[in-house]
C-alpha cells in the first residue's frame with residue numbers, strides 16, 4: 035500500500051545567505067511505495083550521512099593493494115597488442131604478418147586487410163604473444179601497405195565545400211531536434227545586443243588507466259573478464275559475446291577498481307572483442323590494454339566547438355534573447371554529442387540555437403564529463419560578461435537578476451563573499467597597473483540527475499546480508515570509479531542499521547551481484563543510494579521480526595534507534611545481539627530502487643568563481659583561487675564529495691588553459707599523443723580550491739540525493755575566462771587560453 | 786607497458802622507453818637517463834648483455850629476488866611481472882606521469898625509465914614496501930584520512946613522492962616542497978589539493 039508523506043525539501047543550512055532568497059525550502063507531499071523508505075527531509079537528523087567519512091577502500095589504494103584490470107595477471111597470462119593506421123584516411127591494401135606469425139612465442143595473429151581507415155588509430159592487425167617483449171617484436175615486424183587518401187582533419191576544413199566526405203553523408207549535419215524559435219524580432223527591438231565567436235579545442239579523456247580488459251576462460255567453459263569499465267553489467271556487448279562464443283549468462287565481468295573513465299569507458303570496444311577472440315582461440319588468459327598513444331587517438335574525446343553567439347537584453351540587465359550557431363566534431367561518427375549546451379540556466383525569453391555536428395577524419399568522440407556543457411557554458415558565460423560590460427553593469431548583478439533558481443541565488447551570494455567579489459572584481463576591466471594584472475570572474479553550473487530505477491540488466495536491486503555475529507554486507511554490480519560509490523553505500527547502510535560505515539562490507543563491481551547502474555551522467559550515487567537504504571531497511575525489518583517473535587510482541591511494536599531495538603515493557607537489545615537470532619546460513623534480503631518522485635527542485639545548481647593573474651608580457655595565466663559552490667541533492671560524504679568537486683575544477687582549469695588535441699592538418703594524425711606533449715594540469719598549476727557544498731534534500735528519492743561528478747566541471751572554464759577578461763579587459767575567445775592566444779588578444783585590444 | 790600498439794615497422798612519433806633501450810648498450814642508456822644510477826653505470830663500464838634472458842638479483846622491499854630478465858626490460862615491467870608488485874603503474878611509459886614512481890637507494894625514480902639489469906645491487910622500494918593495509922605508513926595513513934585519492938591509479942606514485950618529501954624535510958615540510966616533490970606526478974582525477982594536505986599532515990605527525 036503506498037502511503038502519503040508530507041515533508042520539507044530544499045536547502046539544508048546556510049540560513050545566513052538564504053535569508054533574503056524566496057523558495058529555498060518547500061513542503062511537498064509524495065506517494066511512497068511500500069518497499070521504499072521514508073524520505074529524509076531538510077530537518078532529518080542523521081549521524082553519518084553528511085559528515086566527513088574517509089573512503090572505505092582508501093587503504094587498498096594507498097598501499098598498491100587495490101587491483102585494477104591492468105594488474106590482473108593470472109598464471110599463463112598472455113599479452114595482446116595492436117597495429118593501427120597512422121593515416122586518417124586510407125585503404126588498407128595489404129598486411130604482411132608472416133614474420134610475426136613465424137616468431138617463437140607468438141600465439142595468434144589477426145590481420146584486417148581491405149578495410150578503409152577513416153581515423154588514425156584504426157586497427158589493422160592484432161597479435162597475441164607469450165610475453166610483452168615478444169609482442170613488441172611481433173607488432174614491429176608487421177608491414178602494412180596503405181593507399182592514402184585526402185583528409186579533412188580539423189572541423190573547419192571538413193566544413194568547406196568540396197571537402198573529402200567522411201561518411202556516406204554530408205560532413206555537416208544539423209543536430210537540432212526541432213526548428214528553433216525565431217529570435218530576430220527580439221534582436222531588432224532590443225536596446226542592446228552583443229555578439230562574439232568562441233572556440234574550444236578537442237580534449238582527450240586521458241584516463242591514467244587505459245581502456246582494456248583481461249579475459250579468461252574458466253575450466254567449466256564460463257568466462258571471467260576484468261574490465262576497466264564504467265558499467266560492469268553493460269560491458270559485454272553483442273560483438274564481445276560473439277567473439278567469446280558464450281552466452282551472456284556465462285560471462286562474469288569484474289571491475290573492483292578502475293583508473294578513470296570520465297564517460298569514455300562503457301561497452302566493450304573492438305580491441306576488447308579481439309582480446310576475447312584471442313582468449314577463445316588460445317584458451318589462455320589474455321590481457322589487452324591500449325598504449326598511451328592509442329588512448330589519445332581512440333580512447334575518446336570531447337568534441338571541439340565553434341560557437342557564434344549573440345545576446346540581446348535591456349539597458350538595465352534583463353536578458354531578452356539568445357541566438358547561436360554552433361559547429362563541433364564528434365569525429366568520424368558524426369554523432370549528436372557535438373552540440374554545445376548553453377541554455378537552461380537563465381531566464382531568456384527566446385533562445386534560437388542552431389547546432390551542427392561536423393564529421394572529421396578522427397576517431398569518434400565519447401561522452402566526457404558533462405557532455406556539451408563546459409564548451410557551451412564557456413560561450414554563454416562569456417557572452418553574458420560581454421553584455422554586462424556593454425551596459426556597464428556588474429557581471430554578478432546581471433546574473434542575480436536573470437537566475438530563477440533559488441538555490442543558485444544562495445550560492446552566488448556565498449561564492450561572492452568567499453572570493454571577495456566586492457574587493458577583487460575590477461570595476462574597470464584590465465585596470466591594474468603593471469605587467470601582472472588580476473581579475474575575478476564567475477559562471478553558473480547546472481545538472482539534473484536524480485538517478486534511475488532501471489540499470490543495465492534490469493531493475494536496480496541491492497542485497498543486504500546479515501550474519502549471526504551482526505556483520506553486514508551489501509552487494510550490487512555497481513562499480514566505483516573513484517567517486518566514492520563504495521563509501522557512500524557503506525555510509526547509507528550504516529545509517530539505517532545504527533552501525534559505523536567501516537562495519538559494512540560493500541561488495542560491488544561484479545556482475546555476480548544484483549543489477550546496478552552504469553556510471554555515467556552523474557547517476558550512480560542517486561541511483562544506488564536510495565536502494566542501498568531500502569536493502570538495509572529490509573534487513574532491519576527482518577531482524578525486528580525475529581525479535582518480535584522472540585519477545586512475543588507484534589512486529590510493528592519493535593522500534594529501532596541508534597543501533598538498539600526496543601519494545602514496550604522495557605525490552606531492548608543491540609543490533610549485534612539481535613542478530614544471534616539469525617540462522618546459521620545468515621539472512622539475505624533484497625532492496626529495490628523505486629521510481630523517483632517529482633520535486634520542485636528540478637535541477638542541481640552550482641556556481642564557481644575564479645581569481646587569476648595574467649602576465650601581460652608572457653601571456654601566462656595563473657589561476658590563483660577558485661571558489662566552487664555546489665548542490666548535489668543531499669551530500670552523503672562531504673569528504674569524497676569535496677574530492678569530486680576538486681577534480682571537476684582541476685579538469686576544468688586544465689581544459690581552459692592547457693588541453694588541446696593537435697592534428698597534423700594535412701595528414702590528420704595527432705601530433706601530441708603523449709603526456710609530455712598533451713599537457714594536463716599538474717600539481718604546480720593547482721590553485722587553492724575552496725569547495726562549499728550546499729546540501730539540498732532534493733525530494734526525488736528517499737535520501738534526497740542527486741549527482742555531482744559532472745556539474746563540478748561545467749562552469750570552471752567559463753569562470754576562468756571571465757576572470758581573465760576582468761584582468762586584461764579583453765576576451766580570449768578560444769580555449770585553451772594559451773600564452774599565444776592571450777598575447778594575440780592583448781594585441782587586438784591595443785590595435 | 787610496452788607500446789603494445791604499433792603502426793607496424795619501426796616506431797615513429799611516440800618513442801617508447803623500450804624502443805629507446807632496445808639494442809642500446811644497457812648501461813649507457815640507463816646512465817644517461819637516470820641520475821641516481823649514474824655511479825653504477827660508470828663502474829660497470831661499457832659492456833653488453835643479452836640478447837635473451839640474463840639472471841639478475843634484485844633487492845626489492847628488503848628481500849633478494851632472483852629473476853631472469855631480458856636486458857631491454859624496464860624495472861617497471863619486472864616489478865609488475867614476474868615480481869607481482871603491481872603497485873607501480875604503467876601509464877605513460879616515458880618518464881612523464883610518475884605513476885610508476887619507486888625509490889632506488891631511497892631516491893625517487895621512474896621505474897619505467899630504469900632498466901631492470903641496471904637496478905641490480907641497488908635497494909629498490911615500491912609502495913608495497915612502505916606499508917600494507919593493516920600497517921600503513923604515516924603517509925599512506927594521511928592519504929586515507931585526507932582522501933588524497935580518487936580512482937587511485939596515480940596514488941602509489943604520489944605516495945612514493947610524498948613519502949620521500951616527508952622523509953627529507955620532516956616536520957618543516959612546506960606546501961611548496963610537496964608541490965616540488967610531486968611535480969613529476971600527474972593525476973587526472975584531481976587529487977592535488979588533498980595530496981598536499983595529506984603530505985603536510987603526515988610530516989606534522991613525524992613521518
Ligand code: FES
Nearest residue numbers: 878880881883897
Ligand atoms: S609510467 Fe613511468 S613516468 Fe609514466
Ligand code: FES
Nearest residue numbers: 936937972973974
Ligand atoms: S586519483 Fe585518478 S588519476 Fe589520480
